[in-house]
Amino acid sequence: MSESDKVILTAENVSKSFGITQAVRDVSFSFNRGEIHGLIGENGSGKSTFSSMLCGIHNIDSGRFILDGKEMNAHNQIEGNRMGASIIVQEIGTLNGLTVAENIFLGNEDPFVKFGIKNTSRMNREAQKLLRDYGYDRINASLMIDYYNFEDRKLIEMVKATYFKPKVVVVDETTTALSQTGRLELYKLMDSIKADNRTVIFISHDLVEVLTHTDRISVLRDGELIDTIETKSATEDDLKRLMVGRELGNRYYRTDFDSKTSGEVVLKARDLSVPKQFSDVSFDVHRGEILGFGGLSECGMHEIGKALFAASYGRKGTVTLANGTRIDSIPAAIANKIAYASKDRDNESLVVNNSIRDNICLPSVDELATNGILAGRSLDEFANKNAEMISVKMTGIQQYVSDLSGGNKQKVVLARWLGKDSDIIILDSPTRGIDVKVKADIYSLMSDLCEKGKSIIMISEEILELLGMCDRILIMKKGRINGEFSRNEKLTEEDLIEKMI
C-alpha cells in the first residue's frame, strides 16, 4: 500500500480560538486507515476542540481537513456524518423526549419519509435491528429514551454515531462515564471499526487505556501538536513527559520555598459532600497560606469553592470559622469576610451589562450607604480606590464590564473583594484565559495578600500554577481527595498527575 493509500485523514494547519484563548494552533498531522489513534493532552490542550472541528460541532478558523482525498468542512454533526466523520461526545449526546429510534436517526429521517409521512414503525424496526446487530437487544427502540440510564444512553449513542459506517469515528473521553462492562462494549466497537479498515480517534485521560487500545498516539499541549509516537514503543512515563514536559516558566511564580504559614486554622471544612460532585471532603485552611486544589476538570474541585462559599445545592457537612461560626449561606459567608471568584466569570461573578463601578461596589453597598442612601461620590471613590489598587486597565469606572478583556474582568472581580477586605479568598481558575502580563499581576497580588495574613484557596486546572504558588496542594480524583503535597522545590508535575489519573 502506498503512503497516500494508507492515510485516510490529514489535518493541515488547523487553528481555532475562542475569544483571546487560542485553543488549537496550526496543527498538522495524519491518521491511517484501520488504526486506533490515541489523542492525549492535559485539560485545555485542544483535543476536544480539534475533534469537534473535524465533526462539525465547531467551525474551523483556518486550515483544513482532508478526508479520503476530499476537503471536509462540516457545519454541523449531520453534515460531518455525511462526509464520513462522527463523534461520541463526553456529555450526554442524546435528547430527552424522543424515542430511542428517533434519537438514532435524528437529522437523518429522510429514508423513512415518503410524501412527508414518517414511517415510524419501519424506523423502529430498523433501529431495533441495529441494536440487535450491536448486541444491545435489551434496549427497546420504540421506547422513550428517558427510560434508560446514562450508560445505556451511551450505548445508543454509539449506535447512532457508527451505524452508517463513517470513515472516522471520534471517541471523546467517553470511557470516564462508563462502567467496566460499558467500556468493554466500547473497546469491542473500536476494534470492529479497525477490523473494517476504518479509523478511530480515541481521546482519553486514562493513559493505561490509551496504551492498551491504540496503534499510535498523538500528544497535544497548549493547542499545539507535540509528537506522534508508535504505541508499542511508548511507556506511560513517555506520555506524561510529552504531555507536560515544558520548561518550568518560573519567572512569575513565587520563589520562596520555605513554608512560612502559621499553624493557625482560620477555616475548617468537615465531611463536605455535594451530590454528584464530591463526597466526604475534610480539610483546614491556615492563616496566610495559599491552599491549592488540583485535578481533572470533572473531579469535583470546582464545586469545592462553591461549597465553601455556601453556594452549592444539597451541601452536607460543615464549614466553620476559627471562632466556631458556621457558614451556611452566601450572606453569612460574605459577612464573615469570605470571598469567591467563580471559574465562570461572565455568568457567575460579574454583572457584565453594568459599569465597573457598580460591579466593584455590589457586595459593599450596605457599608457605603449613609442612612440607607447611596451617594454617587462615595461609590466613585470606593470603586476608584480599589480598581487602582490592582491597576484595572479601563477608560474609567463608568466603563461597562462587557468591554473589558478576560484579564481585566478578573481584576474587577478581585477589586470587589479587596474592597470588602476579605480574609479568606476562594479563587476558582483565577488565570483561566488570561494573558501572561495580567497573570503575573494576579500572582503578585496573591503573594501580597498572604503576607498580610489573608488566606487564599486556589482551584486550578493548571498544574504549574499550583506548583508555583501554593503552600499546600490537595489533589482530587473522582470527587475525593486523593493526595496532599506541601510546598517543596523537588515537587514535579508528574507527582501531581500521578494522583489525578
Next chain:
Amino acid sequence: MNSNSWLEKLKTNKTFGRFYGITLLLFIAFLFWAFFKILTPGNFGNPAALSNYFLSSIIYSVGGCGLYFIVVMGMFDFSIGANIVLSSIVGVIASSHFGYPGLLIGSIVCGTLIGFLNGTIYIRLKIPSMIVTVGLMLIFESVAYFVASGKKQTLDAGLRAFGKAPASIILAGIAFLLTAFILRYTKIGTYCYAIGSNEYVARNMGINVDKYKRIGFILTHFFVGIMAVLTVSYGWSMTAITGMESMGRNFTPLMGTFFGIAFRKYGTPVTAIIIGEFIIAIIFNGFIALGAPTTIQNVVTGAALLIIVTLTSRPEKGAVVK
C-alpha cells in the same frame, strides 16, 4: 420483585404504559366527579350533564393541541385568544357570503396566516416569544375590532351545526387525529421535541431550528383557527374586545397542553389533552353547581394553572427562572 419495581416495569411496557397514563387521568376525572357529586348530588354530573361538559371541553382541547407544538419547544403564545376572536369574526363574515365553506375556510385560513405572522416576527426580532405575542395580541384585537366595525358578529342560525354534536365532535376529532399524526408520523413532531430538549444539540444535528419554530407557530394557529369555528358555533356570536381582554381565552387551552406535556412520556399527549380539559370542565361546573359565583372560574383557572405547571416542570436546582 417488590411492588414498586413491578409497577415501574409495567409503566415501561409499551402497551400497558399507554393505558397507565390514560387510566391515571380517567381516575383523576372520576375523583373530581365523585367529590362534586357527593357535595351536590342533585344538579351535578348526571350523564346528560357530563356529555355537555365534554362537548364544551373539546373546544379547548383543540386549542390545547395547537399550543402543544410551540410549548414543547419551550415557547409560548399569548395571542391565541386574540386570534380566536379575529378568526371567528372573519369566519362569520365569510359565512354570510359563502355559507359553511366560508366559515371553515375563513376562520382556518385567517388563523393560519396569523401563525405565519407570529412565527416570522418572532424569528426576525429574536426576542422572547412571550413579549412578541403580547405585542401582537394588542394589534390583532384592534384589527378584529376594525374588521367587525365595532359590532357584534352573529352566526346565521342555519350555520350553527359545529356548535353541537355530532358535527362538533367530528371536526374536533379530525383535529385530534391530525395532531397525533403530525407528532408521530412526521419529522415535525420529532424536531419539535428535539428543539425543546436541547436546541444546541438539535442545531448540531442539522435541524433548521428557525424553520421548525415557524412551522410550530403556523400549526398552533391552524388549530386555533379550528377552535375559532367551534367557539363561534357554540356561542353563536363574537364581539371584538380590546385592551388585552382576549387574554382570558389563552389559559384554558394552555392547561390542556400542560396535561399533554405531563403525560407525553406515556406516549399519549393528545389523549391527555382531551381528558385534561374534561377534568378542568368538571371542576368548573362543579363549582358552579356548588353555587359559587362565576368569577370562581378565574380562581380555579389560576390555581389549576399554577399547580399543573409546577407539577409538570422540574427546573434544575439553581436555575434562573424569569
